[in-house]
Amino acid sequence: MQTNSIRNFLGIFYLGVTALLGAYILLFQETRFLPIARDDASSSFQIIIPTFIAQLTIIFKWFANPPQSAGEEINLPKWVVIAPPILTLIILLSSISLIVIDNGTSLRGGEIFKNIVTFSVSILGATTIFIIARVFQEPKKQATAP
Amino acid sequence: MMRISASFRGVQYLLLAVLLSPAANRLWAQKKIPTLCSKCIDERDGRIYIMTPDSCPDYASGYNKAYDFILTKINDKFRPFSFTTRANNNVFPGPPIAQQKYIDSFHLVEAGSGNKVYQIYLTEEPGLREYSGYPVSLPYGLAYNFQLHRVPKNKADAVIKNIVSMQKIGLFDKQVNTDLKPVPYRVFTDQRAKYLQSYDVSDPLIFNGINMDMEDSDEEADKFSMKEKLIKLWVQCYISVDSNWNSVDMPERMITPIALQTDKSLYVFSQTVVPASVKGGGSIDQFQGKIFDLSSASDYERLYNRVLQTFKEDLNATFQSLPLSTQPVSGLAPNQIRFQRKFDKSEVLKGFTGPYYELSTYTMIVWNGPDESHLGNNRIYLETDYLKKNYQNNQVFLSESTSLQIAVGKTGPYPEPKPEQYSAYEKAVRAAILEAVKKTTSRLGGQFINNIGKIK
Numbered sequence: 397m398q399t400n401s402i403r404n405f406l407g408i409f410y411l412g413v414t415a416l417l418g419a420y421i422l423l424f425q426e427t428r429f430l431p432i433a434r435d436d437a438s439s440s441f442q443i444i445i446p447t448f449i450a451q452l453t454i455i456f457k458w459f460a461n462p463p464q465s466a467g468e469e470i471n472l473p474k475w476v477v478i479a480p481p482i483l484t485l486i487i488l489l490s491s492i493s494l495i496v497i498d499n500g501t502s503l504r505g506g507e508i509f510k511n512i513v514t515f516s517v518s519i520l521g522a523t524t525i526f527i528i529a530r531v532f533q534e535p536k537k538q539a540t541a542p
Numbered sequence: 543m544m545r546i547s548a549s550f551r552g553v554q555y556l557l558l559a560v561l562l563s564p565a566a567n568r569l570w571a572q573k574k575i576p577t578l579c580s581k582c583i584d585e586r587d588g589r590i591y592i593m594t595p596d597s598c599p600d601y602a603s604g605y606n607k608a609y610d611f612i613l614t615k616i617n618d619k620f621r622p623f624s625f626t627t628r629a630n631n632n633v634f635p636g637p638p639i640a641q642q643k644y645i646d647s648f649h650l651v652e653a654g655s656g657n658k659v660y661q662i663y664l665t666e667e668p669g670l671r672e673y674s675g676y677p678v679s680l681p682y683g684l685a686y687n688f689q690l691h692r693v694p695k696n697k698a699d700a701v702i703k704n705i706v707s708m709q710k711i712g713l714f715d716k717q718v719n720t721d722l723k724p725v726p727y728r729v730f731t732d733q734r735a736k737y738l739q740s741y742d743v744s745d746p747l748i749f750n751g752i753n754m755d756m757e758d759s760d761e762e763a764d765k766f767s768m769k770e771k772l773i774k775l776w777v778q779c780y781i782s783v784d785s786n787w788n789s790v791d792m793p794e795r796m797i798t799p800i801a802l803q804t805d806k807s808l809y810v811f812s813q814t815v816v817p818a819s820v821k822g823g824g825s826i827d828q829f830q831g832k833i834f835d836l837s838s839a840s841d842y843e844r845l846y847n848r849v850l851q852t853f854k855e856d857l858n859a860t861f862q863s864l865p866l867s868t869q870p871v872s873g874l875a876p877n878q879i880r881f882q883r884k885f886d887k888s889e890v891l892k893g894f895t896g897p898y899y900e901l902s903t904y905t906m907i908v909w910n911g912p913d914e915s916h917l918g919n920n921r922i923y924l925e926t927d928y929l930k931k932n933y934q935n936n937q938v939f940l941s942e943s944t945s946l947q948i949a950v951g952k953t954g955p956y957p958e959p960k961p962e963q964y965s966a967y968e969k970a971v972r973a974a975i976l977e978a979v980k981k982t983t984s985r986l987g988g989q990f991i992n993n994i995g996k997i998k
Contacts, residue, residue, distance in 0.1 A: 426895050426950055433950045433957070500897050500951035507954065 399470045402477050402531050406524065407455045409481045414448040417488065430492065431499055436506030440513040447517050451528055458532040470531060480523035484516045575809065576600035577692040583701070589617040590704045592691075592810060611691075611812045612800050613701070616708065616738075616778065619715055629713035629735065629787035637739035637779050638662045638793040640751030650792065661753040664688060665796035688799060690809040698808040705776050705801055709738045713787055735783045738800065743772040752797075770804035825903075825945040826964060828971040831993075833908075833979045834938035838998045842936055845986075846910060849938065849997060852985055853908070854879060856978040861904065865889040865970050868904065879906040885952055890970045891963060898963075899952045903945040904971060910935040942971060 418441065424430040425437030432440075491512040495505040579598040584591045592611040594601040639645055640662055650659045693701050713735040743749045749772065777797040781789050802809045834853075839845040861868045861881040867889050868881035881904045888898040947956035948963055959967070976993055983995030990996075 428894070428897065431897060431950055435957075500899065500949075502952065504954040505951050 397470070397472055397474050397477055399531055402470065402472070402527065403455075403458070405477065406481070406528055406531070407459065409485075410448060410451045410455060413481075413485065413488075414444070414452055418445060418448075420492075428499060429496060430509075431495060432506035432509050436510050440510050443510070443513050443517055447521065451520075451525065454528055454532050458534070463534065472527070476523075477527055480519055484519055487512060488516055575690050575692050578694060578697075578810075580694050580697055583693070583697045585697075585700055588704060588707060589620065590614070590697075590701050591617060611810055612778070612798055613705065613810050616800070617704070620708075627714065627716050628711060629716075629783075631787050632712055633787060633789060634712045635737060635739075635779070635781055635789055635793055637741060637777060638795045638797065640741060640748045641745075642751055643747070645751075659795055661751055662795040662797055663753045665798055688811050688813050690802065691812060693801075693808040693810055695807075701801065701808060701810065702803070705738065709740070709776075711738070713737050713781070713783065713789075716783060716787065733783050733785065734780055734794075735787060735789075737779055737781065739777060739779050741775045741777065743775045743802075770806045772802065772804055774803040776800040776802075825943050826968075827941065828904075828944045828968045829906075829940065829942040829975050831939065832937050833940045833975070833994060834983075835936070835994050835996045836910075836938065837936045838996065839936065840998070845997065846936075846938070849982060849986065849995075850877070850908065853978060853982045856981040856985070857906070857975070859981070860974040860978045865892070866902075866904075866974055868902065871903075877908045879908070880904065887952075888948065890966050891948070896950065899949045899956075901947040901949075901956045902967070904942060905945075906940055906942045906975075908938060908940050910938050940975065942975060944968075944971060 420430065421437050421441045421444075425432060426434055430437065491508060495503065495509060498505065577600050578592065578594070579600075582592055582594055582598055582601075584593070590613055592614050639648070639650065645659055714737065716733055716735040741748050741752065743752075752775070777799050779797055780794040782791040782794075784790050798813075799811045801811065834849055836842060836845055836849065857879060858870055860866075862870070866881070866883070867886070868883045871880040871882055874880055883900055883902045885899055885901060888896070888900040890900075891898040944967060946959050946964065946967055948959040949956045979993070979995050980990045983990045983997060986995075986997045988995050988997030
């Protein structure tokens with residue numbers, strides 16, 4: 397997989413998930429679109445935002461000032477890059493759908509959402525974060541002769 | 543560096559002051575202590591009688607409560623031709639002990655229960671109505687409240703002189719409590735006398751031994767901060783006596799405050815009746831007031847029972863219909879009505895937000911009382927039936943208390959509702975009660991005027 401493709405995919409994923417999930421929680425907490433208590437929504441927001449924003453900072457810092465050797469190939473299997481974000485996205489969307497369909501009648505939506513968010517952030521923290529560290533790392537400065 | 547250290551010390555003092563202030567503030571849960579005019583204080587035969595005319599600037603607006611000045615009430619007992627009794631054995635008991643170290647060293651316990659005693663508490667001056675001499679039990683939702691009033695400087699000496707002269711009287715106003723039952727391990731007496739004493743409240747150990755907390759209104763959150771040094775608190779005390787005025791027990795640990803002296807002013811206490819503040823349990827009073835006027839009834843007893851029966855039916859109907867959608871709870875005390883809705887979707891909060899589920903209990907007490915403004919008016923409550931000719935308890939009052947918890951989901955914890963959710967319920971409860979009153983009035987052929995059903 398080309399390094400630039402990895403960078404683009406992860407950049408779009410983190411930006412999309414952070415912005416949309418953050419806004420969704422803020423806008424639709426305690427409504428039929430996210431029937432969880434304000435406290436639970438607030439806790440979930442506090443779990444997501446610091447972690448994801450940190451990733452976004454690394455990504456955008458790199459894009460803002462890309463090194464000259466940016467086009468290098470990195471030998472990584474495709475699933476290593478794609479699978480964790482996609483699975484996380486599926487888990488998040490499924491749980492939100494489940495909570496919305498249940499509409500507070502039988503599930504403890506707030507607790508489920510909080511746990512799912514923690515779980516998703518943990519998965520990404522254990523997997524994709526290393527890919528980000530590698531593809532968005534700044535090139536090591538070469539020692540210059542005195 | 544020195545400046546920083548000095549500021550830190552300043553902050554420390556400030557923190558200390560803030561931490562210590564609540565104890566002193568409990569007594570004066572008033573935003574502003576009003577000052578009495580000289581003309582409010584009438585001196586007759588060395589006795590002080592206090593009234594608050596409308597022309598007094600501090601009472602002209604905002605202070606529309608009827609005050610009973612405790613000093614006036616005590617002096618009333620010694621007016622010429624006024625019936626009161628006085629000991630002739632010159633017994634002068636001290637006030638109940640306030641300092642915990644003395645309570646501990648004397649092993650003081652509550653007579654009857656045997657429990658260790660702690661603080662002493664404020665109690666209301668018994669009203670004229672109850673002949674037993676023991677405090678009147680107020681209806682549900684009402685409580686006694688003490689308030690301070692500043693005495694003008696030119697009258698302070700006269701007030702103190704009056705109180706000190708009454709202190710020298712010793713025991714007075716012995717009354718019999720017919721409700722008491724003899725218990726085998728206690729010297730039995732059904733008589734109780736009063737006497738005046740004072741506390742040196744400049745001693746914090748004494749001040750802290752007196753629990754100044756009384757039921758209070760919404761002003762609780764915004765307490766008045768007294769920046770004066772407390773000196774002396776005059777109180778009326780109570781003690782059990784036998785038929786010869788000999789004390790047979792220790793002084794009761796309930797006292798009635800009369801006056802307070804500080805380094806700058808003299809204050810007198812008044813007592814009044816206020817709606818009881820919400821206390822624990824997540825319950826809040828959503829409706830209080832008169833609902834029926836039966837003063838024109840030809841057969842009051844029959845009409846009262848009929849009104850109650852019809853009203854209960856109508857209340858059942860309105861509370862079971864939308865938006866409250868509750869179920870009645872049976873097996874309660876007479877004149878108590880209760881509805882509940884448990885773990886069901888809230889119809890009151892139905893809208894874009896939610897869905898909210900509720901755990902709600904509405905408890906209503908209905909009672910009859912005298913005419914005039916019954917709520918919040920101590921003098922009328924205590925004295926109307928005493929003063930009024932052809933007196934009748936021909937008004938019907940209702941007090942409603944709501945216990946409410948709201949959850950976004952049906953399962954899980956049910957936290958306390960937010961203020962806007964409370965107000966949505968308050969509107970719904972008020973509408974349901976008034977709708978029931980209106981229906982009852984209509985069914986019984988009366989007129990519904992100003993939210994009160996006038997039925998003949």
